[in-house]
Amino acid sequence: MTDHIVVERRGAVQIVRMNRPDKKNAITRAMYAAMAKALTDGDADDAVRVHVIFGVPGAFSSGNDLADFMVVATGGDGGMEVFDFLTALATAAKPVVSGVDGIAVGIGTTINLHCDLTLATPRTEFRTPFVDLGIVPEAGSSLIAPALLGRQQAFALLGLCEGFSADRAKAAGLIYDVVPEDDLEASTLDLADRVAAKPPEALKITRDLMLGSREALVARIKEEGVHFRARLKSDEARAAFMAFMNRKKG
Numbered sequence: 728m729t730d731h732i733v734v735e736r737r738g739a740v741q742i743v744r745m746n747r748p749d750k751k752n753a754i755t756r757a758m759y760a761a762m763a764k765a766l767t768d769g770d771a772d773d774a775v776r777v778h779v780i781f782g783v784p785g786a787f788s789s790g791n792d793l794a795d796f797m798v799v800a801t802g803g804d805g806g807m808e809v810f811d812f813l814t815a816l817a818t819a820a821k822p823v824v825s826g827v828d829g830i831a832v833g834i835g836t837t838i839n840l841h842c843d844l845t846l847a848t849p850r851t852e853f854r855t856p857f858v859d860l861g862i863v864p865e866a867g868s869s870l871i872a873p874a875l876l877g878r879q880q881a882f883a884l885l886g887l888c889e890g891f892s893a894d895r896a897k898a899a900g901l902i903y904d905v906v907p908e909d910d911l912e913a914s915t916l917d918l919a920d921r922v923a924a925k926p927p928e929a930l931k932i933t934r935d936l937m938l939g940s941r942e943a944l945v946a947r948i949k950e951e952g953v954h955f956r957a958r959l960k961s962d963e964a965r966a967a968f969m970a971f972m973n974r975k976k977g
């Protein structure tokens with residue numbers, strides 16, 4: 728288990744908080760495993776009506792831990808924890824609300840593509856530098872982003888790896904709203920309380936109708952994963968990871 732994921736209950740709201748501030752919430756295998764378990768457990772618990780995902784002030788997440796990527800890049804085992812988490816998130820039975828402040832890189836952005844409501848602060852920047860790192864989009868983002876943002880904005884995000892400010896993300900339909908830093912936690916929990924107060928059966932049917940079958944999404948997550956793991960071993964990716972690891976030296 729890991730101390731880097733803190734799971735709390737607040738009435739009918741289950742809060743999953745990434746808490747690794749010294750690494751800007753870079754996500755490790757143990758963190759994925761803990762988040763997958765929290766989502767699965769929350770879905771199975773009748774007392775939970777909504778999941779909330781938070782990071783820490785200034786860092787929702789800097790993405791997958793690059794040291795873990797390096798392990799795969801150099802022939803090691805990447806484990807299945809990230810897929811367990813993404814599957815739990817993509818197939819979550821209950822609504823998912825996120826509150827994002829500051830850094831939201833890679834999966835720190837793509838998590839939110841699975842959320843029903845996301846609040847972000849003005850200093851938040853959503854960024855998916857997969858292609859710049861020599862790898863490919865994950866978390867079903869190659870399917871969800873074009874559907875959500877339209878082809879051109881999705882290409883700007885996933886192909887050009889442009890950063891999206893919170894305002895741009897809202898205008899593009901990536902997030903629900905922008906709130907000041909000091910209000911993020913309270914506003915996100917208020918939103919979650921509003922969700923939790925709805926008749927749960929009617930809300931579940933409504934959400935399931937909106938999302939439709941998630942088989943294609945889960946299949947895309949797997950398909951992306953095959954490319955992703957192969958690309959982690961590419962010269963392009965290895966060079967990008969080495970550059971990051973060595974950037975503070977000399």
Ligand code: COA
Nearest residue numbers: 749750751753789790791792793794830832833834856857
């Ligand atoms: N994996 C592992 N460690 C990471 C990390 C990641 N994804 N992102 C940040 N860290 C670590 C840094 O190595 C640093 O550790 P150190 O203090 O032991 O050297 C610490 O977190 C703080 O990061 P730092 O780069 O000093 O903070 P910053 O505010 O200047 O920059 C980022 C923050 C997120 C912009 C920058 O760290 C970054 O670009 N990280 C990589 C993001 C990325 O490519 N993620 C993968 C996407 S697929």
